[in-house]
Amino acid sequence: MTEEKLYTGAQMVMEAFLREGVDTIFGLPGGANLPLYDVLENGGVGIQPLPAGVEPKIYPIKHYLVKHEQCAAHAADAYSRVTGKAGVCYGTSGPGATNLVTGIANACMDSIPLVCVTGQVISALLGRDGFQEADIQGITIPITKHSELVLDVNEIPRAMQEAFHIATTGRPGPVLVDIPRDVLQKTGPFYWADKVELRGYKPRLTPDPNEVAKAVELIQQSKKPIILSGHGVIISHAYEEVRELAEKANIPVITTLLGISGFPGTHPLYLGMPGMHGMYWNNIAISEADLLIGVGMRFDDRVTGRLKDFAPRAKIIHLEIDPAEIGKNVRPTATLQGDARASLRALNKLVSHKERPDWFSWLDELKRAHPSILIRDTQEVLPQYVIREIYEATKGDCYIATGVGQHQMWAAQYFWYDKPNSFITSGGLGTMGFEVPAAMGAQVAAPGETVWSICGDGGFMMTLQELATIAEYDWPIKFAIINNNNLGMVRQWQQLFYENNTVATPLKNPDFVKLAEAFGIKGLRAERKEEVRAVIDEAMNHPGPVVIDFQVKYDENCYPMVPPGASLDETIDQPAWEPEKALVG
């Protein structure tokens, strides 16, 4: 489709957004991406006088101004996780673009479709170390699914259309489009292909029927099967399909960290998370299982523990869209390369019910003997208790965004996710500070919903400047800072593996209540156990954003734990609390 009308490069970017259904952008302006801003608010075209053939046009696209570009990428990332659409973020050239890097890497590790549009110095200055020049296309090669520097205005529509196609199809991922300022201001006709054709990119979506038959055979024969449900289930919206497989074939389900909220958290077949801080019973069960069905997951080291001793008795069926993940860490017996939903549907047609009384009673016995997630009955404010109280107060009807570390693991362990796709966390890259911008993106994506951000005090300090953004837009996010006044997970490693040499982990935190108030946000604090529920309720009843400082036990450790380099069957369970003092979780 080509029109006679002329568009500026910036207008072409907008036209592409319109066709891709983009209505939300997170970003920060600068010299090199100003044409993209000029066209946002007033329909201007960034050049005076207006070139012949170009008309001003207002685009119905909302831009949210962040305070640091890293948060633009993270917010777009979380927005994408919640909506299922591509997230879009802006940064200017040089530092604006390099500030996006952490967010792009985070999205790449977690397979999140982002389209990052960066302004670049004008073409004449490219490669000459111009002011605020950085080779962002080159910098982001290893952390994007695709990246392109567009030097010709006529290439912008193609580049943008391909960017959305590549970002959102196959195994999703971030795409960066870098455009020099002068190219954004040049003019040309706009065209849009009916269908994107890329000869080097054809994701395979439906699995090989022979492999499906082999997998069905393995499932029917298996006495001790487990489903490992990963992020791919959420990405491909295979919720019903994974549940159907579990219920139809009668197989217990473990979700990876990013697979959490892909399967109902209170379902009788649900076993929780495996791996480094997974449930003890899961790690032992994986070591005992005779069949693992990995769905949309990549057998990451945090899941497998020491690889050579992973699942020694199990055959593996791997449902995976990315061919490079197949055989990378484990050797599957059957490989269903394709979209998780399509592959599960193919399996569901052929599997049949099988009673596995021995396997389920063995699992029940294991769970009874090793109840990994007990909360001690103590007067201290335990972080697990705070998270459980948030669950009790919300009944799980909210989105949970987390950062990375102990609080993240506790949020994965002590909260029951019965709302689909309600757990927003940084898995692969493990980006501290994700909790603040992720909550922003989730709230924008789900305006009427409750968003709780479970924060570490360390991570919160990395991105708290966004409280200004949150106050400006009055997003009613509830921030629960699990404040143990130290970098908890690192301190735990120092205690367990570095003879308790707690170098550089104690934190001298600010007064988070006063800090919130300085941003015009309600601040609350709980220092005693009986205050915890009261401040949660008070926060829930407040219509605007709230920051809660939960002063929790300084040195609580996160268990169960597989020590780094150990195998799953060497999991250290929760130290045995006196059972009568424990509240069973």
Add this chain to the structure above:
Amino acid sequence: MVGKIRPHTIIALVEDRPGVLNKIASKWRQRGFNIESLAVGHSEQPGLSRMTFVVDADTNAEQVVRQLDKLVDVVDIRDISHEDIVARELAMIKIRADKQTRSQIIEIADIFHAEIVDVEPDSIIIEATGDEQKIDTMVGLLRDYEIIELVRSGRVAMLRGPDVSHPHPRLDDEPDEQYDRYPGPHTW
């Protein structure tokens, strides 16, 4: 090469665009693939380049192929180590040669069917083509003289027989199932 496990020969058809080599090299470096040689040039199809590269025997060739195939600019890639292939390399060797040694050097070149492409009063350039082993052997013999400069192109390879080593890409290949890019709201 004798007595060693053979390195892998991988050929790729890639888009002829700026930055493509950078992306491929970035994958090699990031994933720790050890590249022994690389040769790249235009293919029979406009807009596409053909690459031949050799990765050492310890590298997981399957991962090399699959990781590089993820690049949008890589149209097709395959490991042809176990296929029936013709593999060649070109070498140019500049040697110090005077009246006494010139004829001896030419004699060695003749044995290997190499050509003399430049002769000066005190130097000579030999151009040799063949597999790596042949060139290694010739260079070994020439080490008795003074080698001023040695340059090797790296391996280029193709399948024997009438078929093209890469199936020609077709743009009208339909994906096997219509794919909904935005499958709607998240519900159980």
